Amino acid sequence: MRMPLRTRVVRVAMAFGLGLGAVLPALRPAVAADLIYRIGTTQEIDSLNPFQAYLYSSYEAFILNYDVLVGFGPDLEYAPTALAESWDVSTDGKTYTFKIRSGVQWSDGQPMTAKDVAFTYNYILDSLETDNSITLFTLTKVTKVEAPDDSTVVITLSDPSSLILGAYIPILPEHIWKDVTFEQANNEFANDPPVVGTGPFQAVEWQKGQFTRFVRNEHYWGTKPAIEEVQLIYFANQDAMDQALQKGEIDAARSILPSQFKQIDDDPNIVGVDGATNGFDQLSFNGYDGKGAEGVGGSTKALLDPKFRDALGYAVDKDLLVSQALFGYGEPGTTVIPPLLSTWHYQPPASDLRKFDIEEAKSRLEAAGYKDSNGDGNREDKEGKEISLNLVTPDTNAYYAQSANLIAEWYKQAGIKLNVQVIDKDTVTEYVTPPEADGKANFDIELWGWGGGPDPDFLLSIFTTDQIGGWSDSFYSNPEYDKLYSDQQIAPTQAERKAITDQMQAMVYKDAPYDVLYYSAELQAYRTDKWHGYTLQPRTGGTPFFTFGVENYVNLQPGPEPTPAPPEATTAPGASPAASAPTSPVETPGSSGSNTPLLIGGIILLIGVIAIGMIAMRGRRRGPEPDDE
Amino acid sequence: MGGNYLGRKAFQALVTLLFVLIVNFLLFRAMPGSAERILLRNPHISAEQLEAQRVRWGLNKPVFPDQLVDYLAATAQGDLGFSFEFRGQRVTDVILAKIGPTILLIGIGEVIALVLGLALGAYSGWRRGGPVDYVGTSLALVLYSMPSFWLGMILLIIFSTSLGMFPGNGMITPGITGDPLTRLADLMGHLILPGVTYAIGYVGQYSLLMRSSVIEVLAEDYVLTARAKGLTEGRILRSHGLPNALLPTVTLVAINLGYIWAGAITVEQVFSWPGLGTLTVSALGSRDYPVLQGIFLLLSFSVIAANFVADIIYSRLDPRVRS
Numbered sequence: 001m002r003m004p005l006r007t008r009v010v011r012v013a014m015a016f017g018l019g020l021g022a023v024l025p026a027l028r029p030a031v032a033a034d035l036i037y038r039i040g041t042t043q044e045i046d047s048l049n050p051f052q053a054y055l056y057s058s059y060e061a062f063i064l065n066y067d068v069l070v071g072f073g074p075d076l077e078y079a080p081t082a083l084a085e086s087w088d089v090s091t092d093g094k095t096y097t098f099k100i101r102s103g104v105q106w107s108d109g110q111p112m113t114a115k116d117v118a119f120t121y122n123y124i125l126d127s128l129e130t131d132n133s134i135t136l137f138t139l140t141k142v143t144k145v146e147a148p149d150d151s152t153v154v155i156t157l158s159d160p161s162s163l164i165l166g167a168y169i170p171i172l173p174e175h176i177w178k179d180v181t182f183e184q185a186n187n188e189f190a191n192d193p194p195v196v197g198t199g200p201f202q203a204v205e206w207q208k209g210q211f212t213r214f215v216r217n218e219h220y221w222g223t224k225p226a227i228e229e230v231q232l233i234y235f236a237n238q239d240a241m242d243q244a245l246q247k248g249e250i251d252a253a254r255s256i257l258p259s260q261f262k263q264i265d266d267d268p269n270i271v272g273v274d275g276a277t278n279g280f281d282q283l284s285f286n287g288y289d290g291k292g293a294e295g296v297g298g299s300t301k302a303l304l305d306p307k308f309r310d311a312l313g314y315a316v317d318k319d320l321l322v323s324q325a326l327f328g329y330g331e332p333g334t335t336v337i338p339p340l341l342s343t344w345h346y347q348p349p350a351s352d353l354r355k356f357d358i359e360e361a362k363s364r365l366e367a368a369g370y371k372d373s374n375g376d377g378n379r380e381d382k383e384g385k386e387i388s389l390n391l392v393t394p395d396t397n398a399y400y401a402q403s404a405n406l407i408a409e410w411y412k413q414a415g416i417k418l419n420v421q422v423i424d425k426d427t428v429t430e431y432v433t434p435p436e437a438d439g440k441a442n443f444d445i446e447l448w449g450w451g452g453g454p455d456p457d458f459l460l461s462i463f464t465t466d467q468i469g470g471w472s473d474s475f476y477s478n479p480e481y482d483k484l485y486s487d488q489q490i491a492p493t494q495a496e497r498k499a500i501t502d503q504m505q506a507m508v509y510k511d512a513p514y515d516v517l518y519y520s521a522e523l524q525a526y527r528t529d530k531w532h533g534y535t536l537q538p539r540t541g542g543t544p545f546f547t548f549g550v551e552n553y554v555n556l557q558p559g560p561e562p563t564p565a566p567p568e569a570t571t572a573p574g575a576s577p578a579a580s581a582p583t584s585p586v587e588t589p590g591s592s593g594s595n596t597p598l599l600i601g602g603i604i605l606l607i608g609v610i611a612i613g614m615i616a617m618r619g620r621r622r623g624p625e626p627d628d629e
Numbered sequence: 630m631g632g633n634y635l636g637r638k639a640f641q642a643l644v645t646l647l648f649v650l651i652v653n654f655l656l657f658r659a660m661p662g663s664a665e666r667i668l669l670r671n672p673h674i675s676a677e678q679l680e681a682q683r684v685r686w687g688l689n690k691p692v693f694p695d696q697l698v699d700y701l702a703a704t705a706q707g708d709l710g711f712s713f714e715f716r717g718q719r720v721t722d723v724i725l726a727k728i729g730p731t732i733l734l735i736g737i738g739e740v741i742a743l744v745l746g747l748a749l750g751a752y753s754g755w756r757r758g759g760p761v762d763y764v765g766t767s768l769a770l771v772l773y774s775m776p777s778f779w780l781g782m783i784l785l786i787i788f789s790t791s792l793g794m795f796p797g798n799g800m801i802t803p804g805i806t807g808d809p810l811t812r813l814a815d816l817m818g819h820l821i822l823p824g825v826t827y828a829i830g831y832v833g834q835y836s837l838l839m840r841s842s843v844i845e846v847l848a849e850d851y852v853l854t855a856r857a858k859g860l861t862e863g864r865i866l867r868s869h870g871l872p873n874a875l876l877p878t879v880t881l882v883a884i885n886l887g888y889i890w891a892g893a894i895t896v897e898q899v900f901s902w903p904g905l906g907t908l909t910v911s912a913l914g915s916r917d918y919p920v921l922q923g924i925f926l927l928l929s930f931s932v933i934a935a936n937f938v939a940d941i942i943y944s945r946l947d948p949r950v951r952s
């Protein structure tokens with residue numbers, strides 16, 4: 001017997017009722033909707049456990065949840081904006097004594113003391129002795145961390161170094177983490193919400209693939225924020241995020257599409273911030289000296305020759321890369337510390353800069369002995385082998401592939417064949433892994449990028465011999481550079497350190513293991529009609545969010561800017577004049593005019609449908625008509 | 630006879646499933662890149678640590694037969710292992726959390742598509758040559774051929790951004806509170822645009838199939854007989870036309886239902902709907918092999934199951950296939 005149709009419908013309806021119940025969220029405490037601050041991001045956080053998170057987004061969660069020991073001020077200088085109220089250095093530079101803020105409480109009400117700081121640092125140090133070492137954070141030259149009393153932390157170093165001040169490590173509550181083994185910390189421990197920390201906002205809910213909610217920490221030691229809840233909202237679709245910002249569904253957004261930045265910035269209620277990234281993108285030349293090992297290293301010995309790499313530097317038009325691949329949002333690259341870290345960035349003198357000039361590239365290649373002796377338009381290396389380079393680049397950014405193709409064209413003009421391979425980032429990592437780490441370093445050039453911390457130490461470390469088998473992807477090895485690297489770690493003053501880091505940057509520029517292509521812009525935008533009091537970190541060239549502090553989360557006030565002229569600090573260089581224009585409190589959705597073409601398109605489409613219908617009708621009338629009813 | 634038919638079909642389904650399992654296993658082992666390296670995502674580790682990870686994840690054993698046998702045994706027990714991306718979470722938990730939203734989206738979409746599509750198709754076929762047929766058929770063709778991500782963007786821009794009628798991102802308003810009805814309304818509001826986007830494509834497909842099927846059936850001899858007996862046109866359609874015309878549609882719907890997990894990738898991506906589609910994309914992006922393997926398994930299983938169910942329903946609707 002057939003089941004009666006009606007019964008089936010009822011069953012389907014019941015199944016639906018059940019499904020619905022399962023996806024409805026549970027009841028949660030209410031927060032006034034207008035005191036919620038919503039930030040859109042296309043990169044979801046990957047973990048709430050600081051020892052497992054690799055993505056930039058997660059670090060925004062950590063600065064909301066936790067405090068570090070030494071914080072950063074408005075211009076990324078070390079400042080008592082976090083748990084350490086003050087610090088002293090012994091005369092030999094090997095002992096740091098930190099005074100910890102008193103009266104700080106964890107978000108669960110437990111007192112936070114110097115013991116928690118010592119616990120966190122020792123947790124990382126102790127893990128290094130096991131098979132489950134925590135490698136995401138480094139405590140350079142630290143040998144001992146102690147808390148003699150509740151308000152003092154004493155850190156002993158093997159050599160004098162100020163790097164301990166820049167350790168960007170969230171301080172964790174001992175009463176929760178003492179029961180977590182290193183193996184768990186590296187694997188199954190997810191640090192699920194509600195997270196317990198000392199930061200101004202605590203994660204209470206993470207709906208994977210949707211959003212993370214942070215509520216105000218009522219035990220926070222600092223200024224009580226006006227914002228009651230922060231939401232990081234994930235958008236799988238970047239266009240949808242830009243639309244949501246214009247509609248006012250979110251208050252700010254990170255990583256605006258360059259192609260839409262201008263339109264968004266033109267909105268009277270939105271300020272676009274064309275900030276600088278703390279990093280760079282580069283061509284990395286495979287300098288691995290295979291020493292004859294089978295299948296190891298690059299395809300030609302020419303890659304090991306600084307003169308070859310220097311010549312190729314003249315065959316890249318960085319200005320054009322910025323204007324075409326980055327839509328103009330970025331700066332042409334030079335050295336390996338980005339200009340955002342203005343204290344440390346070194347700009348080579350104009351006379352040393354490689355300017356785009358194919359003829360210059362050709363003559364330098366000739367002079368270095370890379371000639372086209374068989375006249376096929378392609379040069380041979382000194383062993384007489386045709387040079388045919390293979391470039392690998394990850395598929396994470398559209399501008400990587402675009403840049404690679406432009407570069408291939410210029411190299412070709414200089415007589416060097418370049419094949420471009422765009423693949424997923426893990427395979428790129430696999431290609432650039434040398435035998436020291438169980439790989440084969442099977443590539444010629446890698447196009448990728450790096451991001452650094454507020455201290456330049458990490459970006460400089462990439463070129464040390466120690467890092468071959470570690471972070472190094474050029475396998476640059478220069479004893480002189482290695483020596484300078486350790487010297488800068490123990491330089492007694494900033495000026496002395498700066499003199500050394502300048503020398504290091506100049507050295508990398510000259511030897512060219514990297515050709516730094518550009519410093520791409522970090523495009524953010526925020527609405528001015530619901531909150532005011534925005535600041536950028538650093539003040540010049542910085543961004544409001546995803547920085548190294550919580551200024552805006554703590555200081556923003558509800559409502560539009562009360563006076564027409566905002567304080568100087570809120571105006572970003574490169575931001576539109578709209579930033580300083582008086583903001584209109586009345587939102588006018590859909591009036592931007594940008595959607596008119598789409599509406600017209602829709603109408604044309606409708607007319608098209610009707611026209612097709614008419615044509616079909618005429619066609620049928622003419623055609624033979626079989627027995628119709 | 631009937632039991633025999635069922636048994637044969639069930640056996641076929643099982644063999645297919647086993648085959649899929651093995652291909653699934655081999656496929657991911659054949660991809661470039663080593664799993665333990667992806668797991669660690671950090672080149673800055675020692676050889677000892679790499680080895681410890683290999684042991685931990687059973688990667689130190691030979692792929693064949695040890696790893697394959699382990700995999701088949703674990704899968705049979707419903708253990709799909711741990712996700713790489715969401716550390717410490719079982720693949721089954723990661724996938725289960727996303728099944729609800731996808732079923733909801735696809736369910737609503739399929740219901741809309743079925744009701745509208747079958748009604749439009751049946752009417753167009755019945756009143757063939759009429760104005761509804763002309764407009765309906767050309768409309769169905771246009772809808773059928775529209776790429777869903779493009780349609781989704783257009784709907785998003787018109788109904789979400791410009792008119793502000795519906796939300797265009799996610800499944801619920803973050804942190805929403807209130808009684809279950811308010812939350813249900815919020816969920817429904819989020820569901821409308823993706824649901825309609827999904828449905829529109831299938832309305833066209835179903836109505837075209839239903840139309841041609843009705844036309845074919847109405848030309849049959851038994852319909853002529855019924856008409857000769859003096860039955861009304863409506864009665865003929867209800868008693869003789871529709872039940873027979875539904876046969877091919879059942880097959881199509883069953884096969885579509887098998888693909889529902891995959892069918893929503895583009896729609897889910899446009900509206901950031903937290904279902905299996907967005908999970909697939911993010912798992913691909915981060916090379917979360919265990920999760921991908923789980924999704925593939927679920928997908929193949931549902932296609933095989935849907936075909937099996939279609940065979941059963943078909944044999945019930947049409948006694949001829951059983952013999």
